[in-house]
Amino acid sequence: MTKRARRMLALMDRATTLWHIPVVGRAKGRVIRRLLERHRPTRAIEIGSLLGYSAILIAGALPPRGRLTCVESNPYLAKFVKSNLEVAGLGRRVKVVGGDALRVLPLLSGRFDFVFIDAVKEDYLDYLRQLEPKLVPGAVVVADNTGVFRRDVAPYLEHVRASAGRWESREHDFGDDAMEVSILRG
Numbered sequence: 001m002t003k004r005a006r007r008m009l010a011l012m013d014r015a016t017t018l019w020h021i022p023v024v025g026r027a028k029g030r031v032i033r034r035l036l037e038r039h040r041p042t043r044a045i046e047i048g049s050l051l052g053y054s055a056i057l058i059a060g061a062l063p064p065r066g067r068l069t070c071v072e073s074n075p076y077l078a079k080f081v082k083s084n085l086e087v088a089g090l091g092r093r094v095k096v097v098g099g100d101a102l103r104v105l106p107l108l109s110g111r112f113d114f115v116f117i118d119a120v121k122e123d124y125l126d127y128l129r130q131l132e133p134k135l136v137p138g139a140v141v142v143a144d145n146t147g148v149f150r151r152d153v154a155p156y157l158e159h160v161r162a163s164a165g166r167w168e169s170r171e172h173d174f175g176d177d178a179m180e181v182s183i184l185r186g
């Protein structure tokens with residue numbers, strides 16, 4: 001990750017902590033960075049970007065030819081995400097698509113090898129179902145807030161944990177919340 005992206009993340013860390021803004025944050029961010037370093041995906045997608053914190057984290061840790069697509073339903077926030085990515089020096093690696101993910105996902109072309117899901121909790125399974133045909137074997141899917149919103153994401157967890165061997169899935173526990181990391185088997 002470049003110094004510029006790191007500086008931007010540090011600034012956002014301070015602001016989001018101060019104002020209690022729900023971004024993925026440092027502890028989960030470390031796990032995401034490790035996953036990106038291990039799996040080296042090149043076509044990533046994020047659902048729910050808010051101010052661009054997780055987008056900067058992901059785009060900054062992708063290998064040089066890696067690209068990230070961000071889907072954000074709030075048009076004002078989508079512009080903000082774009083501008084924050086520019087400030088972090090990552091604008092050219094990221095495409096920000098404004099719109100409801102459930103409408104946008106079916107229209108996206110190409111395939112993905114990394115997914116970060118962090119929008120409407122009850123819709124996690126629908127996002128995944130729409131993305132599944134576009135995922136390559138070995139794709140890594142990270143779902144945030146599976147601890148705090150366990151009841152809302154229950155159908156999603158059931159899908160990735162009991163899918164007849166299609167997914168290899170495990171929970172990362174952070175005490176106050178959890179994140180589910182699932183890998184699509186070949």
Ligand SMILES: C[S@@+](CC[C@H](N)C(=O)[O-])C[C@H]1O[C@@H](n2cnc3c(N)ncnc32)[C@H](O)[C@@H]1O
Pocket residue numbers: 022023024025047048049050051052053054055071072073074077099100101102118119120
């Ligand atoms: C928890 S925030 C995302 C935080 C961000 N991933 C981070 O860690 O920096 C959830 C975001 O999802 C967006 N969102 C809500 N419903 C959505 C939908 N149907 N499609 C796309 N984005 C959505 C919200 O506008 C909000 O910005």
